[in-house]
Amino acid sequence: MHELDTETLPELVKPQEHRRRRRSRSTPLRKLRRRIRRINFRMLLVVLVSVLAVVIMGSLVLVFNARSQVTDAWNGLSRVIASINRTPGTELTLADFERLQASVNELDQRLRSADRQTSFLRPVAFASADVETSLVALDAARELTRAAREMLNGLSPTLFFLTEGEKGETVNPQFSSGERVVELLQLGRGQFLSADAHLRRAETTIAGLRLEDVSPSLLVTVDGLARYHAQVREINDLLLDAPALLTVALGLDDEQSYLVLSANSDELRPSGGYISTYGWMTVRKGRIADFNYSATTATSPNPPPAEMASEIQIPPWWIQYAQPIYAAWDSSWHADFPSTAAMAAWYYDNGGNPASPVDGVIGIDLVGFEYILQGLGSVTIAEYGERITPENFREAVYTIRAEGSDDEHKQFVAALYRQILTDWQQVDPERNADLRRAVLQALREKHIMIYFVDAQLNDAIDALGWSGKQEPGVDRDYLLVADANLGSKSSRSVLRQTTYDVEILPDGTLESTAAVSYDFPARVAELDPAVHPAHYNDINYHTILQVFAPAASMLIGFDNLPFEPTTANTAEHTLFVSNLQVDYNASLRVRYVYRTPQLVESIGTYRRYRLLIQKQPGTLAEQVDVQLRLPPGAQAVHIAPEPTNSYTLDQPILEFRFSLTADQTIDVIFTR
Numbered sequence: 001m002h003e004l005d006t007e008t009l010p011e012l013v014k015p016q017e018h019r020r021r022r023r024s025r026s027t028p029l030r031k032l033r034r035r036i037r038r039i040n041f042r043m044l045l046v047v048l049v050s051v052l053a054v055v056i057m058g059s060l061v062l063v064f065n066a067r068s069q070v071t072d073a074w075n076g077l078s079r080v081i082a083s084i085n086r087t088p089g090t091e092l093t094l095a096d097f098e099r100l101q102a103s104v105n106e107l108d109q110r111l112r113s114a115d116r117q118t119s120f121l122r123p124v125a126f127a128s129a130d131v132e133t134s135l136v137a138l139d140a141a142r143e144l145t146r147a148a149r150e151m152l153n154g155l156s157p158t159l160f161f162l163t164e165g166e167k168g169e170t171v172n173p174q175f176s177s178g179e180r181v182v183e184l185l186q187l188g189r190g191q192f193l194s195a196d197a198h199l200r201r202a203e204t205t206i207a208g209l210r211l212e213d214v215s216p217s218l219l220v221t222v223d224g225l226a227r228y229h230a231q232v233r234e235i236n237d238l239l240l241d242a243p244a245l246l247t248v249a250l251g252l253d254d255e256q257s258y259l260v261l262s263a264n265s266d267e268l269r270p271s272g273g274y275i276s277t278y279g280w281m282t283v284r285k286g287r288i289a290d291f292n293y294s295a296t297t298a299t300s301p302n303p304p305p306a307e308m309a310s311e312i313q314i315p316p317w318w319i320q321y322a323q324p325i326y327a328a329w330d331s332s333w334h335a336d337f338p339s340t341a342a343m344a345a346w347y348y349d350n351g352g353n354p355a356s357p358v359d360g361v362i363g364i365d366l367v368g369f370e371y372i373l374q375g376l377g378s379v380t381i382a383e384y385g386e387r388i389t390p391e392n393f394r395e396a397v398y399t400i401r402a403e404g405s406d407d408e409h410k411q412f413v414a415a416l417y418r419q420i421l422t423d424w425q426q427v428d429p430e431r432n433a434d435l436r437r438a439v440l441q442a443l444r445e446k447h448i449m450i451y452f453v454d455a456q457l458n459d460a461i462d463a464l465g466w467s468g469k470q471e472p473g474v475d476r477d478y479l480l481v482a483d484a485n486l487g488s489k490s491s492r493s494v495l496r497q498t499t500y501d502v503e504i505l506p507d508g509t510l511e512s513t514a515a516v517s518y519d520f521p522a523r524v525a526e527l528d529p530a531v532h533p534a535h536y537n538d539i540n541y542h543t544i545l546q547v548f549a550p551a552a553s554m555l556i557g558f559d560n561l562p563f564e565p566t567t568a569n570t571a572e573h574t575l576f577v578s579n580l581q582v583d584y585n586a587s588l589r590v591r592y593v594y595r596t597p598q599l600v601e602s603i604g605t606y607r608r609y610r611l612l613i614q615k616q617p618g619t620l621a622e623q624v625d626v627q628l629r630l631p632p633g634a635q636a637v638h639i640a641p642e643p644t645n646s647y648t649l650d651q652p653i654l655e656f657r658f659s660l661t662a663d664q665t666i667d668v669i670f671t672r
Contacts, residue, residue: 097159101152108145114138129213137222140205144229147198151236154191158184178250178286182243192239199233211604216637219606220669223638238463245460249360249452250286257282257355258362259348260293261341262417265365265447265618266394266530268491270482270546271340271468272365272449272618275330277414280355281421288425292354293418295410296330303329304350312343317566317577318544319486335482335546337363337468337617338458341451360452363468365618366394368447372420375435376427379419381412388416398489398529445661446617468617471663472572473550476610477502477599480548481516483616487542489530494541494582495519496622498660503629504609508600511556514547515591522585541582548573548614550596557593565592603669606637611666619660626656630670638669 263273401409449468
């Protein structure tokens with residue numbers, strides 16, 4: 001058969017065949033089109049959005065659940081730390097240590113769990129500032145927690161030795177306890193180095209966090225993370241250096257000598273009190289090898305040559321001595337104890353006194369000695385036939401002063417302090433824990449302070465909070481009120497209270513009012529053995545008051561002062577100085593109004609206000625009230641500590657009230 005030649009077919013036939021073939025080919029397409037037309041695109045969109053919402057909500061539930069678990073664990077750890085910090089006069093017990101370890105371990109577990117739950121979000125975390133920041137903060141928190149865990153593991157042998165008592169000495173009886181502590185800290189050094197590596201990684205991660213668009217709660221979390229990092233870093237650095245530092249401080253290799261300044265805080269001075277007696281001691285192998293105590297006189301300790309007085313620069317508003325060399329010893333104007341101690345060491349060393357040149361200075365006031373007596377129970381001064389207890393300590397001191405000469409009183413105090421040092425070295429093991437608690441309380445409250453000539457040792461003591469250092473008033477708000485009692489012993493009977501009102505202005509500067517109230521009630525003074533006609537020429541209270549404000553502050557007003565205050569500027573503070581008189585059985589309230597430079601910090605879209613109030617060394621608990629006024633329309637997202645009261649008038653107002661036994665900080669983050 002021949003093939004069909006379609007070219008020869010009639011024209012009528014060809015189109016029909018073409019149409020038939022086209023219809024046959026297009027039928028499936030038409031079916032698909034018909035099906036597509038039947039689809040409800042709105043419904044499809046709803047379904048897709050619903051599925052996406054389920055995925056997103058499921059992811060967010062995981063994120064929020066993870067964050068909630070971590071927050072719970074974090075809050076638990078914070079409660080443990082706060083509980084330890086606010087327990088007055090106690091040291092870290094084994095139970096405290098175990099609670100701390102358990103809290104850190106729980107936080108570590110929660111962080112690992114949160115990391116697993118949210119790992120699938122990391123590829124798309126960039127889509128949400130909160131999610132992205134949360135995941136990066138999670139990485140930093142894991143590093144920080146690992147560091148804390150390693151640090152506690154390394155510290156465990158030392159803390160066990162210290163909290164379980166000296167029974168551990170039987171392991172190696174030829175070593176003193178100081179040497180044993182050094183050995184145990186060296187044993188934990190590998191853990192401290194591992195913690196250091198984790199801390200460095202955490203620091204790098206925290207520094208890379210972007211906080212511009214995060215939520216308030218996340219901002220507070222990250223801020224807390226940064227603060228905890230700084231604290232753990234400081235402690236770990238101290239632990240790394242501790243063996244070498246303790247070896248020097250305890251004289252484990254070479255004998256060390258120390259000057260002891262005994263301040264009479266009843267005659268208050270800016271850094272503690274008038275130096276009525278002093279001592280020296282040498283330390284070898286962690287024990288006091290030799291010591292002595294003496295009364296302060298014009299020739300005791302032996303002063304430096306008079307021509308060296310030019311090296312002492314006395315401020316024009318301070319006491320101007322006829323012989324300026326003595327200002328370096330018993331008349332320090334510094335509220336910073338290291339500055340006072342350095343001047344006293346200069347005076348002592350250049351006078352060629354016993355055990356000079358000294359390696360450090362220990363300051364202790366009357367309250368510090370009372371605390372030590374509480375730890376010892378009592379001491380007996382054989383040459384005076386006196387048994388001294390915490391209850392009769394001041395009575396005995398001032399009775400001898402009233403009945404004899406000033407020199408006899410100082411000789412008695414010197415003999416008492418010699419006996420305290422003697423008994424301290426021979427304390428009954430059963431009282432050892434009580435004595436340690438008493439000393440730690442005195443250190444915490446600035447009734448005992450320590451200064452070293454060696455700068456690295458000073459940094460370590462400062463990290464422990466035992467240096468009495470005055471912190472700079474730069475890049476944050478700052479307040480310290482310091483009195484210098486001139487001519488009487490009545491400081492304990494003069495009740496002082498500070499009220500601080502501060503308004504945050506729109507440009508980040510502050511308008512501040514510091515009010516200092518004095519009350520010298522007869523009902524209190526009559527029971528005070530220090531307020532006795534033998535101890536003063538004028539019963540009224542005379543003081544040089546220094547109010548320390550942030551550097552570059554400007555005084556714009558004052559009330560109830562006899563003269564305009566002297567303003568003195570340093571690189572770290574501005575101070576307002578006034579000479580005041582508080583009459584017996586009367587009150588006085590003075591006010592200073594000043595403007596500070598810009599001190600409010602910007603954190604992304606938020607702002608942060610920080611205030612440090614420092615306690616004057618030598619003072620007892622003092623009532624402090626703070627009122628903080630935020631800008632109109634601002635809203636606080638983080639406040640630490642919790643305010644006593646808060647309300648809104650024309651602007652939000654926060655009020656704080658506390659008894660100042662140690663330095664106090666206030667930290668507020670708020671919206672612009």
